[in-house]
Amino acid sequence: MQPPAEHVHWMFATGFLVLGLCLLAEAIVGPEVWGKRRWRAYLWPGFAFVMGVFMWPVMVFFTNSTIHTLAHGAWAQVMMLAGGAELGLVRGKLRRPLWRLCVALAFLVSGAAFLIHEQNGWYFQRSAFLHHLIGWLMVGAAIFPLGRALRRRSLVFESGFALTFVVLAVCLYCDRDLAPVFGHLSPLAGTPHR
Amino acid sequence: MRRVIVAAGLAALAFPGNAFAHASLEHTWPSFRQRVQTAPASVRLNFDQAVTVLPGSVTVYRAGGTVVSGAARSGADKHFVVTPVRKLPKGPYTVRWHVLSGDGHVVSGVFTFGVRYPAPPPTDAYGASGPTRTEHVVRWAYFLALALLVGGMGFRLLIVPGPLPRRAERRFFAVTGIGAVAVLEVGIAAFLLRAEDALQLPFGRLLYGDLSPIVGGTRFGEAFIAMTLGFALVAALLYLAWLTDRTILLWPAFLLGLGFASGLSLSGHSAADAGSSWLSELADWIHLSAATLWMGGLVQLVVVVWPAAPDLRRAAFLRFSRLASVLVACLVGAGIYLSVLRLPQLSDLWTQGYGHVLLVKLGLVCVALSWGAVHHFVARPALERGDGGILTRLPRSLAGESTVAMAVLLAAAVLVDSKPPPQRPTKPPTAQRIVRAP
Numbered sequence: 001m002q003p004p005a006e007h008v009h010w011m012f013a014t015g016f017l018v019l020g021l022c023l024l025a026e027a028i029v030g031p032e033v034w035g036k037r038r039w040r041a042y043l044w045p046g047f048a049f050v051m052g053v054f055m056w057p058v059m060v061f062f063t064n065s066t067i068h069t070l071a072h073g074a075w076a077q078v079m080m081l082a083g084g085a086e087l088g089l090v091r092g093k094l095r096r097p098l099w100r101l102c103v104a105l106a107f108l109v110s111g112a113a114f115l116i117h118e119q120n121g122w123y124f125q126r127s128a129f130l131h132h133l134i135g136w137l138m139v140g141a142a143i144f145p146l147g148r149a150l151r152r153r154s155l156v157f158e159s160g161f162a163l164t165f166v167v168l169a170v171c172l173y174c175d176r177d178l179a180p181v182f183g184h185l186s187p188l189a190g191t192p193h194r
Numbered sequence: 195m196r197r198v199i200v201a202a203g204l205a206a207l208a209f210p211g212n213a214f215a216h217a218s219l220e221h222t223w224p225s226f227r228q229r230v231q232t233a234p235a236s237v238r239l240n241f242d243q244a245v246t247v248l249p250g251s252v253t254v255y256r257a258g259g260t261v262v263s264g265a266a267r268s269g270a271d272k273h274f275v276v277t278p279v280r281k282l283p284k285g286p287y288t289v290r291w292h293v294l295s296g297d298g299h300v301v302s303g304v305f306t307f308g309v310r311y312p313a314p315p316p317t318d319a320y321g322a323s324g325p326t327r328t329e330h331v332v333r334w335a336y337f338l339a340l341a342l343l344v345g346g347m348g349f350r351l352l353i354v355p356g357p358l359p360r361r362a363e364r365r366f367f368a369v370t371g372i373g374a375v376a377v378l379e380v381g382i383a384a385f386l387l388r389a390e391d392a393l394q395l396p397f398g399r400l401l402y403g404d405l406s407p408i409v410g411g412t413r414f415g416e417a418f419i420a421m422t423l424g425f426a427l428v429a430a431l432l433y434l435a436w437l438t439d440r441t442i443l444l445w446p447a448f449l450l451g452l453g454f455a456s457g458l459s460l461s462g463h464s465a466a467d468a469g470s471s472w473l474s475e476l477a478d479w480i481h482l483s484a485a486t487l488w489m490g491g492l493v494q495l496v497v498v499v500w501p502a503a504p505d506l507r508r509a510a511f512l513r514f515s516r517l518a519s520v521l522v523a524c525l526v527g528a529g530i531y532l533s534v535l536r537l538p539q540l541s542d543l544w545t546q547g548y549g550h551v552l553l554v555k556l557g558l559v560c561v562a563l564s565w566g567a568v569h570h571f572v573a574r575p576a577l578e579r580g581d582g583g584i585l586t587r588l589p590r591s592l593a594g595e596s597t598v599a600m601a602v603l604l605a606a607a608v609l610v611d612s613k614p615p616p617q618r619p620t621k622p623p624t625a626q627r628i629v630r631a632p
Contacts, residue, residue, distance in 0.1 A: 056426040
């Protein structure tokens with residue numbers, strides 16, 4: 001008994017929304033105020049790591065072709081890597097600032113995986129449109145974690161990084177298995193059943 | 195020129211296709227591995243999108259390879275493909291299909307069913323050629339990864355449970371971390387290789403191959419699901435142990451790792467072949483666990499303790515030597531039981547291919563055991579007497595023993611992928627005379 005794929009998208013959307021809001025709060029109030037409570041520093045990297053762990057069941061239960069398996073496996077691994085590297089930096093177990101580039105790498109890999117695994121065109125149906133949109137969003141937004149790694153405390157990079165997750169969450173909330181986009185649905189996709 | 199190439203690349207990603215569907219198989223009649231009592235007159239496939247039928251889109255084979263299907267055609271609804279079949283006698287059947295989906299990709303798949311007969315798993319479908327050399331190497335890599343991960347954690351918990359010098363601790367987590375990543379990656383590679391063989395597709399078409407009958411319809415697929423999830427959890431626990439400096443977290447990781455390694459035993463010869471029982475599954479798991487702990491412990495001695503924790507060398511070697519005796523006893527005991535089970539006749543050792551591989555493995559095991567015996571009966575008493583000179587000679591010797599152990603694992607990988615000889619039928623029980631009571 002598996003939930004529909006769109007419910008899984010919504011669950012991950014909630015995770016990304018929480019993650020984005022935490023980062024946005026930190027960007028607004030500044031790291032000094034945010035860091036008054038030590039546990040807050042662990043919040044978003046911890047969320048990212050746990051979401052990576054939860055992506056593994058999605059990989060094994062929701063994949064019907066090799067390309068889907070590989071894409072979901074890539075997301076699971078890069079989320080764990082990015083969250084894990086940031087947690088290591090916060091905890092002081094990792095010291096080299098280059099570890100911050102793991103998040104930028106995760107964005108690039110995730111975006112590429114979205115673009116490669118979606119074989120349909122933009123306007124085929126809503127999920128196809130969103131996959132393209134998210135793919136390009138992640139590839140383009142990789143500039144934010146990259147900038148964040150090189151220029152700490154830049155409000156632009158910090159807020160851009162946070163807002164990327166909020167937009168990602170909105171895109172995932174919009175996802176439905178079989179639904180039109182801007183009133184368009186390819187006749188090949190079938191008829192919406194809900 | 196460079197700008198044109200970049201622009202073309204971006205355009206290719208932005209507009210991936212003209213017409214736009216990637217079909218997935220939703221239902222089939224008969225369904226995956228269904229055992230039907232009445233032979234069907236046709237095989238029907240239902241896709242989630244409209245598809246185009248190609249020449250030979252659906253072929254139904256008998257066990258021997260005879261084609262029993264006619265030409266496939268689209269149904270009135272283009273989501274359906276229907277293939278008439280001859281009158282099917284009792285037996286197993288393989289259905290291989292490929293259709294053109296709207297995006298121009300050919301999607302493919304395989305499934306099996308049986309007419310008054312149990313359907314084989316898709317990995318044993320007609321046309322599947324069985325494990326290849328690449329699969330032997332991948333399985334070997336999987337064993338090595340398990341040894342690094344599970345054996346490494348076992349060594350840390352059972353042999354050097356106290357605090358380690360910082361450098362040694364870093365090395366321990368590096369080695370086990372590599373093992374954790376490798377278990378997950380190699381596991382995925384092994385699964386895809388098996389799927390490639392079952393589907394009989396080149397890699398380009400395998401990307402769009404339907405994996406669902408293999409994931410849900412075979413022991414191998416179920417083991418893949420359980421082991422992937424289990425080892426993802428193990429990796430997370432290992433990471434948390436490193437992050438928080440809490441060795442206690444290694445215990446659940448170690449026990450879960452040992453437990454989920456049983457997926458190999460529950461999906462291999464010991465579970466699926468004739469004569470298998472819970473006892474053979476248990477023996478296989480003990481065999482695998484003991485080998486993993488032995489090999490992983492040797493690697494930890496060579497890579498972690500010797501170079502990074504000199505003060506612990508003597509104590510670690512002596513404790514590991516004691517544990518190794520128990521592991522070797524388990525390894526040999528379980529191995530003998532499994533060999534007798536799979537090769538009931540002694541002559542099978544030199545007359546069967548499986549027996550040949552087993553002989554090679556036994557030879558290597560003998561070398562490894564002799565090497566271990568030298569450590570146990572020569573190096574250990576010398577260390578107990580306080581002979582410090584032996585410590586300088588031991589690392590090379592331990593590295594040698596590890597290398598032989600790796601060779602044993604390679605032979606084990608080939609053995610696991612080989613087919614044991616069929617079991618000879620046992621004599622039917624003689625009819626007992628029933629003596630009626632007066």
